[in-house]
Amino acid sequence: MDETQEHATWVDIDLGAIRNNIAALKRLTQREIFAVVKANAYGHGAVPVARAALEAGAGWLAVARAGEALELRAAGITSPILILGWTPPGQLPGMISEHVSITVWSKAQITAASQAAHAVGERARLHLIIDTGMGRLGADPDDALDLARRVAVDDHSELEGVFTHFARADEADPEPTFAQNEIFSSLVRQLTRLELRPLLVHAANSAATLRFEPTWYDAVRVGVAMYGLHPSEEVKLPETFRPALSWTSVVTQVKTLPVGRGLSYGHVYHTRGTERIGTVAVGYADGFRRMLSNNVLIDGKRCPVRGRVTMDQILVGLDPDSRIEAGEPVVLLGSQGRERISAEELGQRWGTINYEVTSGIAARVARMHYDGDSR
Secondary structure (H helix, E strand, O other): OOOOOOOOEEEEEEHHHHHHHHHHHHHHHOOEEEEEOHHHHHOOOHHHHHHHHHHOOOOEEEEOOHHHHHHHHHOOOOOOEEEOOOOOHHHHHHHHHOOEEEEEOOHHHHHHHHHHHHHHOOOEEEEEEEOOOOOOOOEOHHHHHHHHHHHHOOOOEEEEEEEOOOOOOOOOOOHHHHHHHHHHHHHHHHHHHOOOOOOEEEOOOHHHHHHOHHHOOOEEEEOHHHHOOOOOOOOOOOOOOOOOEEEEEEEEEEEEEOOOOEEOHHHOEEOOOOEEEEEEOOOHHHOOOOOOOOEEEEOOEEEEEOOOOOOOOEEEEEOOOOOOOOOOEEEEEEEEOOEEEOHHHHHHHHOOOHHHHHHOOOOOOEEEEEOHHHO
């Protein structure tokens, strides 16, 4: 085993891929780009990814929580940041002082933001979210004009943006997205007529950005596409996009075991003959799901996981004629030789989606950032 080995399992993130994908989205839309870096940039590492996205032409960053915005500010990132979700009242003064934009959808929130802004001697930058069919956060379209007026007459706030979020843009049927966009565009027309339209109107997520030009407005919000992940089976990225993340571990021990030997907890697998079994330093505490159908790449070949995934380790069936020993790299997600395991494949195997695969990689897994464009 390599005496310089530092990590049991790690992810490599190609910042060149992030820049490539943002630049492609910018060329496609010719619009302002919100780079969505919530959830530690979908598991890719928020600060390095944010910097790469900004370098490639994104003008905004978007997060879900106040703490995520503070992490970016603490790293010296001064670009505009929007919190897409709820900001607790106690966090409002800090967010306003840090010039972080806040999403609102109620009179109470507008009042609270105004009071916090007055207390810190700044103006609150507000984005009004409209629920056009997601059923999650957002003001009813019928209430939106009144809310916009309230911000317009407030001395301590400004309506910086208005937006919505699509529930089904990643499905084959475009009609639900068209219906949501019609509601939203009608509201935008009313805001324009009443001279209440803010500078930033935004609606498109990654799927809508790739499919529906009428949803682009002034800016698009891109998350999964920025990372080189397909929005869905129905909405695939162009071939020029590159996945940014790969996940690797290492073989820590190799054993030759006789027929009938039970492996891992519960002995749900017994060796079917004399088998070479490798122990690999990754487990469900790292985000590698506890499924019996897993496989990994070793020496460019697919190898099945044998028995149950444990908290910190897995067992893998090796080719009996292979020369694999301790120290061999193991690819959990990514390419090795001619084989590839994608986040989409893992999502299907785990009964989830690629978003959850990468964002579910645990914090204890080291993030190693590099620039693939300079290699």
